[in-house]
Amino acid sequence: MPRRPTTGARERILDAAGSLFYARGVRAVGMNEVVEAAGCGKNLLYAQFPSKVALVAAYLERFRARREATADAVLRGHDGDPAAQLVALTAEVARRAAAPGFRGCAMRNYLVEFPDADDAASRVARSYLRDSRAAVAALVDHLGVTDAVGVAERIWLVVEGLYASATRPTEGANARTAVALVKEIIACAPRRNPT
Incomplete structure (x- = not known):
């Protein structure tokens, strides 16, 4: 008689795989290591995730859901004030980037490891980054600035810089500088004349 999967097996596998992938990179972690860390059998792992790419895609989807929930909470805290x-979004990224154990953005990390991949995991990562960038652009559109595209690009570059510099400790200087720079970009952007 086949064993029935234990309750929470999928989440337990994702927890184990996610910790390993984030700490060491996707390429460095084998499925046998995930089985051992999750305390499950190979059959259960492959019943939940038929391939490593499927497991990585699920890990990135969960990362995306958590990041979007955090961003939504940050936005709600300042509703109506783009x-x-x-x-606040920049400050939240800066706080995470300065946290102990921060090893970058899981999405960006995956795309650095597999820059030419066209699989489910890379599609999750690219979609998340595209949508995040569009969300910044949408907020900038509500500022009423004359060069919304340029302002959005500059703010996105600040966010990218936070992620790129996160693995090099700077005692919080990058976080403070990033937030101040976004404030300055917004304050200095010429506004459209109301009609």
Whole structure:
């Protein structure tokens, strides 16, 4: 008689795989290591995730859901004030980037490891980054600035810089500088004349 999967097996596998993938990179972690870390059998792992790519895609989808929930909470805290929302989003990324154990963005990390991949995992990562960038652009559109595209690009570059520099400790200087820079970009952007 086949064993029935234990309750929470999928989440337990994702927890184990996610910790390993984030700490060491996807390429460095084998499925046998995930089985051992999750405390499950290979059959259960492959019943939940038929391939490593499927497991990585699920890990990235869960990462995306958590990041979006955090971003939504940050935005709700400044509802109706796009300038404050942009600053708060930057500050939230800066806080995470300065946290102990932060090893970058899981999405960006995956795309660095597999820059030419066209699989389910890379599609999750690219979609998340595209949508995040569009969300910044949408907030900038509500600022009423004359060069919304340029302002959005500059703010996105600040966010990218936070992720790129996160693995090099700077005692919080990058976080403070990033938030101040986004405030300055917003304050200095010429506004459209109301009609």
